[in-house]
Amino acid sequence: MSLINIATNNSKKSAHPKYWRSLRHLKMDQWADSPEFRSFIEDEFPTEAPSMQDGESRRTVLKYMAASLGLAGLTACSRPVEHIFPITKGIDNYIPGEKYNYATVFSLAGQTAGLVVETHDGRPTKIEGNPQHPFSQGAATALAQASLLNLYDPDRSWKVLQSNQDSSWDKFEAYVKTLPLNDGAGLRFLSESVTSPSLSALRTEALKKFPKAKWVEYEPFQRTNGRDGATMAFGEPVTPHTNFDKAKVILALDSDFLGLDWQTPLPTKQYSSRRRVATDEDLDNMPRLYSVESQFSITGANADHRLRMRGSEIRRFAIDVAVALGAIPGLNVLNNSAADRRGKFLAAVVKDLKAAGPNALVITTPRQPALVHALALLMNQTLGSLGNTIELHKVAVEDRVDSGVDALKALTTEMAAGQVSTLFILGGNPVYNAPADLDFAGNLKKVSNSIHLGMDPNETAVVASWHLPQAHYLESWGDAVANGIASVQQPMIAPIFGGRTVGEIVALVAGDKQSAHDIVKTYWMEQWNNGQPEPKAEPVSADLPIVTDPKVLDLELRWKQSLNDGIILGSKPVQPVKLTADAKKVAAAVAADPYPDYGGIELAFVPSSQVWDGSYANNGWMQEAPDPMTKLVWGNAAMMSAATAHDLKIPDGHMVTITRNGRKITAATMIQPGHADNCITIALGFGRKQCGRLGKDVGFDAYPLRTTDAMWYAPRVELYGPGEFFEFSTTQERGLADHQGDRPLYREVSNVEYKNSPKAVEEMGEHPDALDSVYHQFTYDTGYQWGMSIDLGSCTGCNACVVACAAENNMPVVGKAQVIHGREMHWIRLDRYYVGDEDEPRAVEQPLPCMQCENAPCENVCPVAATTHTPEGLNDMVYNRCVGTRYCLNNCPFKVRHFNFLNFHRYDPDIWSMAHNPDVTVRMRGVMEKCTYCIQRIQETKIKAKVDGRRDQIKDGEIQTACQQTCPADAIVFGNINDPNSRVAKLKKQERNYAMLAELDIRPRTTYLARVRNPNPELEA
């Protein structure tokens, strides 16, 4: 595809000198400009490719992508022309084949986390969290990690389109010059949330040039409700910043703070740090989490107590709690019966919150209306926790930049009235995800000049008059700021598909064409010249050096150091402000509409844990990462409780039509234990129509029912059904298999129980001490003995490890049909069990990699000794010896072995091979595969240690498995169990350590730390 690059780059007559490596290359460039080559490219890349949903059509992928790898591979040779500095090594010492890590930054839905990206010969292959970035702390969310595959999306946009006809950047640039922009009267910009300071500056410049132009920020999952709630409470839009690590009692009002409410690992990092119990003191200081929610989220699964309630009724619940806490003056009507579950729950929560005082924390979700946010802030103020567990940060409000659904509504009104002549849609997909009542597609057609910049030729692209390919964040310069911590987004690779950034387009429109690199660098140079940020400030992370060297005043060096660190030198968190909430104003808002009518069936929308808002629809890793609670892959479902399904006479797994105000969607029903009654929850982002081969028509599109008056909760929907049966693809059997019954697999104790009888965990199962075997028993007591400990108490079930493992170990994406057959390949999976009462279940998540049994049942049954034990206690898999009898899979009590039933990788889009980790074999069909504790990482470190002359002195923590490295909850610890001082050895000495199925005398090396819960004794009975 670099040829295409060359083709487009040549013609754009860029400001840069043209680089060529040899005469042959130059000739090739000229050929690339020729019409013959262009027509060849046209033939080779049809825009449409069949869906990969079912096994049959996947095979055709090869045909369509035959040429792409050959071309794409060349891109690896083209380094970005701008200077990029690695975090560890200088480019002068570049060793081909060696991996290099670069710091960069990732933004999603206005939130930012620092990343470190592993590259092999110029190809990004693995995304990790930046350990120095305060919002990542070394971890990365599943979505951040999987964004790598968006870079290698085979169906990405790769050419400029005018009215869906091929065009070029040259023509587009010429076209921009002809646009009658004048004072910007008919000029509008629509973008997703902007986190980039340089883009903001550029935007301000552009809006200065076009005084009548406007800029709207809209994306489907914005946090405008929180902004409005803060404005209601404090009179100005402040951003609450939560410190979960300081909270003793947390009330989560519909908040999924461990899941999809935050797109950074920080909340999980903070919360789980307090749930990792080691000492009695930890037991006493454990936070208690109360969750009130409609659907079962992972936050609800982690809660000590959970109350299921319709999303719209949470408002009423929040009012009741606020009243009981005395937060709302003048209101004292407690609409609550002390006898029912809700009443008891409420009383206990209020008592606990009061007792915790400044260490209490009440939070809600961006999905709840502004009033609930205001109430939550007010409650925190009443409890005294404002300033402790929750801080307020001022946000800069930019003139003529509006965000949120109201701004979008205003924009579409203007579009409908013909007042918009030129609309730049910079990223996003509003035709697909804008509220249905705005008829964005229809109104877009009324705009004479509509330009869409996007990663893929999506629904918006086909309606807009121009479509421009957007550069992925891993291939373009940019920057982002989170809570004052600014980072540079540095590219690892030249744009594979020749895309450009939002900044470049804005600069072009403003008549000041610049490269993304220049935009970012110039911006920060100017900032530094103005003394911002102060370079000698305290570093934000303990690992960063305190800069005292006067040389850093040299701007070039400062720039390089910032790229190296992943954080702009000297940038520091914004200082919280002290504000007092206006309780009367909130009370007035409550009194104005105290108890709206909640009759009928309610439809709730949630972001998808897999495809987010739909932008990850063509991402195989995410489509196949099971939803943590439903274990559903390749699709979504209309989820409801068993009682509601019974009332509506709609069985599980049948198609229904859901209508509201004449709009309708169809979806298949799924009974979700623990779901609130009389409501239905459906994840957004599925059912894309203009999408690549993976995401097209996968799942059910719920956006058509999402209107401006019902962005998250649509009251009074009507259901028609049941229609025909629909087959879900879940990675876990549903029904009986949702419970572990009397099997002591997942173990948990309450903190009180654990304190009183520390042996309680061990006694839950049989632990035979000495069983005789007919075979010689190995002792494994010398050298490195690898082992793993997984803390069930801190694991939240966020899926990050599943995606990390898939990325690290070149896992194939098998598709929906194969998942239905039970052939998914994840080496680590999250087992979800429901616990207790059918109506009010709790849920637990258990990560399950290979247990690396010392006495492995898989090993002695392999006829060809393809799976054997190493002296270091690993259960190795020798792919090239495996003949594929599958006996090991049968005899594995955990079923963590995965068989290549088909040549799965053969059906991958070819470009995905660029994402492969060269340290790991790509397995062919017919062989078994499994987790080996990332043996490639172990070997790499061992070799490094040997080269350094410390063969037997690998430091504890020097080797991290992929799952461990990315775990935001730090639940997974790997190391040498033969070293009594290693972290893992110490964890295994804890009383709550247990080995699963130890009674089979398999001696697993992976052991679990039982979850310690912190239930409220008043509610536990």
Add this chain to the structure above:
Amino acid sequence: MSVAVRQDPALIETNPPLVPGRRDYHDLTEQISTIVEAKVYETPKKYWVTLSITSSIVVLLLSMLTYLAVTGIGVWGNNRPIGWAWDITNFVFWIGIGHAGTLISAILFLFRQKWRTSINRSAEAMTLFAVMCAAIFPLFHTGRPWRAYWLFPVPNTDLNMWQNFRSPLIWDVFAVNTYLMVSILFWYTGLVPDVATLRDRAKSKIRAWVYGSLALGWRGSARHWRHYESAYLILAGISTPLVLSVHSVVSFDFATSVIPGWHTTIFPPYFVAGAIFSGFAMVMTLLLISRWLLNLQNLITMKHLENMNKIMLVTGSIVGYSYATEFFIAWYSGDVYEQFTFWNRAFGPYWWAAWTIYTCNAFIPQIFWFKKMRTSLWVMFIVSITSNIGMWFERFVIIATSLTRDFLPTSWGYFHPTWVDMLTLFGTFGLFFTLFLLFARFLPMIAMSEVKGVAAVERHTFAPPEPAAEEVH
């Protein structure tokens, strides 16, 4: 009745001769040899029709196996957790079928059960063909069948390593191959005198050469007979423990594992009884069909059939007892996983398969307590079919359904066979019947020399007959 026999008419009533009717040695030779010697147009049309159908099914089998080898195991319904499903079910099923052949030939020979003579040859042939059908599955169920030879202790240039002798699959390789080899030897040794007869009767040079080579220079001298008889006896002695050991080793594939439903010490005798049961059912099916196709009513008599039904009653009851024992032990063990597995077997998603086997294998054969039932051709044909169905399902239930729900509920699954699964199984039946039909046409299906021996005994027996010929249970 032969005039030479002076048997008590009352005894004849209760204990009819094994070779009824007026026949001398020549009649016997004629009747059996003409089947082999018949010209193409003389062979009954129904034979050719049947052969063309079965050989078409062989072509189907070959295409299924090619598709499998080219594409991967994914064309079958196997999945995680069900690594073995119809493949190993079919393997154990076919191995089991083979057992009756060896049992009839060797064990009944050692026990001097004269009634075996008219059925032992076809039973032995059946053993061979069944083992051939069985051998397809261990080979083709591997993910990379072109590497399946690594299961044999032959030098390979790829990794130069030994097999893992702890693996029951390696034991299987040895057990099945030993069984196949001994069965071939035993069958062939028995064939030698009959092939010599065909050689002597041959009218064309090709026939004379082919049968002459196969006859290994047999002249029927007393010396030959003396060596022949001791060789046959020795081979029978070697084969007898194999009947027990092969299926015991096959059962170790499961018994030595940790999976509930597999990990059971009862498996060796249980599997052997099941194998004999299914083997006799298959012999019964085959004999009833060939008796009809080739008009052998006078050689394969009701007495043979009735005796076989008695053995099916015994082995079916042993199998039924084993079922009950498994449930008792599951309850008695107190092991939650084991208890769940057996509850799940009877009442889980595969309840229909479990109740099929209890009905077909344990309950239905009980009708053979009644003489009227065990002498009715239609009843025994139906029972032989249901027993085969039941025994196939038994292996499926043990192998696949134990895997569907083991220790961790999160890794449970369900097995859906694909059309490739079904056509592969169907194809092996085609192969089996094709081989059998070819055998019936080109080799003496009934051991002439042995039947003559039995006929001779009867002819020269004075009332009361020899005890050995009398008791047949």
